[in-house]
Amino acid sequence: MKHTIQQVFRSGKFVLGFSIFSAILLIVIFYPMFVKDSPLAILGQGTFFPPGIYVNVYDSMSSTAYTLNLPDAAAKRVANKLSEEDRLSIKEWLVAAGIPESEIDTTDTAKLLGQWSANFDPKKSIPGMTNARRNYFIRLNTSLKGLLSTEGATISQTNPETNELEQVDTVNQKDYVNVGEVANTRILLLGTDNFGRDILTELVAATRVSLQIGFVAGLIATLIGLTLGLLAGYIGGLIDDIIMFVTNLFTVIPTFVLLILISFSIGQEQRGAFTIAVVIGLTSWVWTARAVRSQVISLRNRDHVNLSKLSGHSIVHIILNDILPYIASYVIMALILQISSGILAEAGLSILGLGPRTTEVPTLGLMMNWAMIYQAHILGNWWAYLPVLVTIALITFSMNLMNTGLDQVFNPALRD
Amino acid sequence: MTSEKKIYLSAKGITKTFGFGRQKTVAVDNVDLDLYEGEVVSIVGESGSGKTTLSKVLLGLINQTSGDVYFQGVKRDISTQAKKQEYWKNIQAIFQDPFSSYNIFNKIDSVLLDCINMRGGRYLPREKKIEMMTEACSFVNLKFEELTNKYPFELSGGQMQRLMIARIFLLKPKILLADEPTSMIDACSRATILDELMHLRKETGMTVIFITHDIGLAYYVSDSVYIMEKGRFVESGSADGVILTPHHPYTRRLINDVPKIYEEWDLSTV
Numbered sequence: 001m002k003h004t005i006q007q008v009f010r011s012g013k014f015v016l017g018f019s020i021f022s023a024i025l026l027i028v029i030f031y032p033m034f035v036k037d038s039p040l041a042i043l044g045q046g047t048f049f050p051p052g053i054y055v056n057v058y059d060s061m062s063s064t065a066y067t068l069n070l071p072d073a074a075a076k077r078v079a080n081k082l083s084e085e086d087r088l089s090i091k092e093w094l095v096a097a098g099i100p101e102s103e104i105d106t107t108d109t110a111k112l113l114g115q116w117s118a119n120f121d122p123k124k125s126i127p128g129m130t131n132a133r134r135n136y137f138i139r140l141n142t143s144l145k146g147l148l149s150t151e152g153a154t155i156s157q158t159n160p161e162t163n164e165l166e167q168v169d170t171v172n173q174k175d176y177v178n179v180g181e182v183a184n185t186r187i188l189l190l191g192t193d194n195f196g197r198d199i200l201t202e203l204v205a206a207t208r209v210s211l212q213i214g215f216v217a218g219l220i221a222t223l224i225g226l227t228l229g230l231l232a233g234y235i236g237g238l239i240d241d242i243i244m245f246v247t248n249l250f251t252v253i254p255t256f257v258l259l260i261l262i263s264f265s266i267g268q269e270q271r272g273a274f275t276i277a278v279v280i281g282l283t284s285w286v287w288t289a290r291a292v293r294s295q296v297i298s299l300r301n302r303d304h305v306n307l308s309k310l311s312g313h314s315i316v317h318i319i320l321n322d323i324l325p326y327i328a329s330y331v332i333m334a335l336i337l338q339i340s341s342g343i344l345a346e347a348g349l350s351i352l353g354l355g356p357r358t359t360e361v362p363t364l365g366l367m368m369n370w371a372m373i374y375q376a377h378i379l380g381n382w383w384a385y386l387p388v389l390v391t392i393a394l395i396t397f398s399m400n401l402m403n404t405g406l407d408q409v410f411n412p413a414l415r416d
Numbered sequence: 417m418t419s420e421k422k423i424y425l426s427a428k429g430i431t432k433t434f435g436f437g438r439q440k441t442v443a444v445d446n447v448d449l450d451l452y453e454g455e456v457v458s459i460v461g462e463s464g465s466g467k468t469t470l471s472k473v474l475l476g477l478i479n480q481t482s483g484d485v486y487f488q489g490v491k492r493d494i495s496t497q498a499k500k501q502e503y504w505k506n507i508q509a510i511f512q513d514p515f516s517s518y519n520i521f522n523k524i525d526s527v528l529l530d531c532i533n534m535r536g537g538r539y540l541p542r543e544k545k546i547e548m549m550t551e552a553c554s555f556v557n558l559k560f561e562e563l564t565n566k567y568p569f570e571l572s573g574g575q576m577q578r579l580m581i582a583r584i585f586l587l588k589p590k591i592l593l594a595d596e597p598t599s600m601i602d603a604c605s606r607a608t609i610l611d612e613l614m615h616l617r618k619e620t621g622m623t624v625i626f627i628t629h630d631i632g633l634a635y636y637v638s639d640s641v642y643i644m645e646k647g648r649f650v651e652s653g654s655a656d657g658v659i660l661t662p663h664h665p666y667t668r669r670l671i672n673d674v675p676k677i678y679e680e681w682d683l684s685t686v
């Protein structure tokens with residue numbers, strides 16, 4: 001036994017798969033100890049905030065201001081403010097004003113602004129320009145002038161007694177706050193989702209629930225498959241015929257279709273994560289049962305089984321002691337495979353909207369479902385679905401790696 | 417053999433087929449066999465002639481396709497697990513391949529303890545059990561102290577087969593079915609193992625069915641022989657009668673395949 005474990009850890013593939021899987025498990029276990037937010041708590045008003053560090057503006061204003069003279073600060077500020085649309089509009093004006101297109105570079109902010117201030121004339125009109133368009137250009141000009149000004153911004157507050165606006169403070173362009181001194185900042189490493197929930201916290205919780213679903217489904221499937229396979233293979237006869245009839249029925253109907261039908265008939269309100277796990281387990285034991293049965297059939301006529309019979313052992317004793325240990329490694333491999341396919345099955349169901357009900361816990365499949373319904377993939381909000389996909393891929397990849405590693409270790413022993 | 421002796425085990429019209437249709441093999445074909453008390457009977461035939469299949473039928477490990485087995489004069493009934501276990505107190509076996517005869521997950525002690533339990537010794541004190549196991553091991557020149565807590569695969573093929581004899585020593589069955597017990601063993605240990613087996617038979621007086629492909633060996637150990645070809649018995653009778661004056665061409669061929677049978681066995685029997 002100890003020897004086998006040593007062997008297993010000598011297989012590179014197993015070690016790699018095991019490391020990835022352990023890392024995922026450790027994150028799932030330890031992350032909630034540090035971040036105590038509820039995974040479904042709604043933080044953001046609005047949808048799909050991009051990943052980044054969020055700094056409270058109000059708190060920044062009251063923090064100590066440090067003056068830093070950074071030479072390229074102004075250029076960066078303007079570059080950041082000028083949207084792609086504004087740049088194209090400027091280009092449109094400049095072309096109409098007779099500047100050759102080859103001399104206009106929309107990515108060079110400083111040159112573009114220079115050309116703009118040299119050529120813009122609010123009274124001049126481009127042929128075919130609507131009134132609204134003219135007003136837009138005037139507004140653009142004003143805001144660009146504001147950007148270029150070196151004046152500070154005034155902070156005013158309504159005095160509750162006099163009901164008048166009073167100047168409180170001025171913020172200069174060279175003022176900086178130390179993020180560490182700002183009372184409220186929040187790192188949203190993966191941004192927020194369509195409901196304004198922190199995706200990272202949600203993802204960790206979803207991974208935990210999905211793993212639990214996979215384990216429960218895998219255990220149920222393996223247990224049923226193992227029991228039926230052992231009975232059919234060892235006892236044979238009528239019992240074998242009945243079990244194989246049921247198994248063949250399940251084989252003919254595609255499992256996933258069955259899963260969809262059952263999930264659908266249970267109804268949204270009754271579908272908890274655990275129910276879904278049980279349903280997945282109940283529909284995916286067929287493969288294990290078949291494999292175990294054929295292994296048992298090849299074992300049951302071996303002489304060590306005959307010797308056990310001759311030694312007066314009961315059928316239960318023989319199955320548990322003379323058959324089971326010989327297929328144990330095989331069953332463990334089947335279990336790993338069942339767990340990872342259980343996770344995938346949940347994801348598949350949830351994407352179709354037939355997963356666990358959405359109000360209690362997130363799952364990897366539900367997160368995919370939400371991202372899809374709110375069109376994250378069309379809006380380009382990659383943070384809402386890509387991390388989920390990567391997590392699903394990493395889990396199944398690591399489990400399949402472990403399986404291949406185990407296969408390498410166990411198979412020579414199985415063949416002898 | 418003499419007719420006053422009791423018939424212990426007899427088989428009437430045993431047939432065993434495997435598979436259906438085109439793949440149908442008749443492994444044992446309408447075989448009759450009588451086994452008298454205390455006798456050593458050899459079944460001789462080349463590989464694939466159905467010897468192992470017949471022995472499994474006699475042991476009750478597989479069901480015959482047709483025919484009946486009579487044990488101590490009555491038709492054998494092994495329809496339930498309990499009846500099988502009762503039957504196996506009387507008839508035991510040593511299999512051809514020692515390497516596949518043991519459960520590799522069980523220690524040697526448990527193999528021997530199973531035998532003591534089967535003989536009703538489950539509640540004996542531990543020391544008594546160890547004493548019995550030590551005695552059984554020393555009967556086949558093995559040291560129990562060296563074997564305890566070891567796994568069968570840590571032994572050599574010869575040692576494993578001797579442990580099988582130690583098993584029979586503890587079980588003391590009325591009938592032993594030895595299916596080519598030395599064919600997978602290195603030549604050096606063969607003679608010793610045969611001697612130990614014959615020694616055990618002499619001590620216990622048990623009846624032995626000895627299966628072999630080696631007609632010289634059959635002549636050396638048995639009182640009567642059955643010659644088996646393609647699932648049928650083609651010739652049978654006393655060992656002297658069949659081997660010294662063979663009638664069937666197949667028997668003659670088997671004898672010719674074993675050169676100088678007397679010299680060979682004179683060398684190793686001392």
Ligand SMILES: Nc1ncnc2c1ncn2[C@@H]1O[C@H](COP(=O)(O)OP(=O)(O)O)[C@@H](O)[C@H]1O
Nearest residue numbers: 434441443461462463464465466467468469470
């Ligand atoms: N479980 C089985 N299934 C199908 N054919 C078998 C089986 N066991 C034995 N046979 C066939 O029966 C014949 C006799 O085999 P066996 O009894 O092992 O012969 P022997 O022991 O004399 O070498 C062989 O042709 C073998 O292929």
Ligand SMILES: [Mg+2]
Nearest residue numbers: 467468512596
């Ligand atoms: Mg054989």
